[in-house]
Amino acid sequence: MQTIKTDLLVIGAGSGGLSVAAGAAQMGADVTLLEAGEMGGDCLNYGCVPSKALLAAAKAAHAQAEAARYGIADVAPQVDYDAVMAHVHGVIDQIAPVDSQERFEGLGVRVIRETGRFKDMDTVIAGDHEITARRIVVATGSSPFVPPIPGLETVPYLTNESLWELRDRPEHLLIIGGGPIGLEMAQAHRRLGCKVTVIEAAKALSKDDPEAAALVLERLRAEGVDIIEGQGAKAVRGSAGAIEVETDGHIYRGTHILVAVGRRANIAALDLPRAGVETTKTGIKVDDRLRTTNSKVFAIGDVTGGLQFTHVAGYQAGIVIQQALFAKPTRQSMSHIPWATYTDPELAQVGLTEAQARDTHGDTLEVVRFDYHHNDRAIAERRDTGWIKAMVVKGRPVGVTIVGAQAGDIAATWSLILANRMKMSQVSAMVAPYPVVAEVTKRVAGAYFSPRLFDNEWVKRVVRTVQRWVP
Known part of the structure; x- marks a missing residue:
């Protein structure tokens, strides 16, 4: 077992963790960063970046189909879905060096590609490394929440993590969940030539201003997206290319199914009780200074169960840096997010x-x-x-x-x-x-x-x- 002592240990190389690690290292702290998965986390590899790249392709296709209003003949776009996904992965590849292990090691960060678990209040085990740190930042993010719908485990469902592996365009995409992810992907796939049905148990875009949400939903429906509200999925059955979602008295059929009903904090592997870190139903419990119930441990980003946005994690990274490096008590404010x-x-x-x-x-x-x-x-x-x-x-x-x-x-x-x-x-x-x-x-x-x-x-x-x- 290799023993490491460090000023700052960051667990998770998503947007928040990388911001902390880069800032702290460049200001002279000894920083160790743990990441067992992809550098850049969900945002770069499965979330913000690929989804916006897909939306850009869909926008280009839609511009061809709706050009007449500018005096240019409408053209039915010829969509090569495999090429669209190649574009998506090309965007990821172009941004990836900014989040790469090589870049962060160049900044002086010690990068260990292992999962971390707490041994005690200030020590973490990662592979054959035992790391003791003055301050620890948990930035392990979140993963797609897959609801316990009967039969879902028997069909080849997609999440925002696996969607980008598709190479053949879905003929009819069923989406469970009418939140931002579900509706962004619904409009993108509709513009790329897919039939799309969104199934939402409550109200689509329910967290937003109802009047504003209604305008968005009106546009999506006008483009041909079938949005079903007030019907929860009761059962799923079928096989690849022929999937059914049953709600109260209705059956919706499609070729592919995307689950987009929310996210769950990545805390299972951390063994948090050993560090005296308490959790809530949605993630790690923190105060307005982002401290956990262990004064040596901070938590930022999705893992706290708050607003799950890349820019929030980046904002919180700055708050933690001020405290961990300069002992300056700094509090977050959500009023301007x-x-x-x-x-x-x-x-x-x-x-x-x-x-x-x-x-x-x-x-x-x-x-x-x-x-x-x-x-x-x-x-x-x-x-x-x-x-x-x-x-x-x-x-x-x-x-x-x-x-x-x-x-x-x-x-x-x-x-x-x-x-x-x-x-x-x-x-x-x-x-x-x-x-x-x-x-x-x-x-x-x-x-x-x-x-x-x-x-x-x-x-x-x-x-x-x-x-x-x-x-």
Whole structure:
């Protein structure tokens, strides 16, 4: 058994773990990184990167099929699904060196490709290594949750991890789960020529603003995606190429089935009780400083059971670095965290939804909106379906919902606004280059001030007085 003593031990080489390891090593700490699977974790290999690459291919196919609105003849796209997947893996390969073992060893990180399990409060066993660390960061991420649906284990089902192994286009893809992953993959495969049926036990996109979600669902249905809500899968049966999903009184048939009902924290192999680390139903228990019940151990990213986004793990990595390296007590805040669903139209949220804001702020809340069909760039590109809605309390935005073109990009600006507790007066002072879709941010701020300026009799009296008496 090889004994290693290190300043910082990071368990998991996904986005959060890699951010901690790179930052700490470059600032002079002795860092050891454990990863038994693929460097880059779920985001690079199975999640964000391949899914967005597939969406890009689907967008290209859809552009051919919907070109007439620009005066160009529609063309039925000739989709080579194997070539599409080659494109997806090419994107992964292009990004992979940034997350590679070689790069991190070049930064001074000791990389061990083994699974880690706790021996005691500050010691982890990984293969034939016994590692003792001053601080430990658990960043093991999550895996697809596969529900106990009778018969599911007997059919060749797909998850976001195995989907990318397909080389032949599914004729009819059944998707269990109407969340962001399920609907992104539904629209992508429909645009690539597949029949698609989404089966959701409750409401599709149930965590998002209902009005915004309805706009997305309307578009998907218009494109031919069959979205079934309020019907849970009761049983699955069949074989490759002929699969059935039974709900209450209905049977849906397809050739392939994708399970996209959520994710589960990767904690089973860690032997956490030996380290005195408590867990919850969704993952590792942490406080607002991301400390576990063992003061030497932090946890970040999906494994904490909170918001499961790559950018959240990266944000939390910075919080942990400040504490582990500089002993600076730093707390996370979720009030400015954005998230987006990359369907067409996109749907993004920063801060509170309208329903959450009403529950929190009551009558002090003002809701203002601006529609995309008044944005010149959106009109020019025939992408003017959508709107932005800001929730404002005493002149300060507490949340924004965006549904429409580039919603995810626009949400980044609003994360900055909320993180710095800016007022709508400051937002209105921005100047956007004309014409851009992102101008909707300034225009929704204008919508907040318009009634105060144009419907205000006192303002009108002041203007008339100035015009009458000031030379």
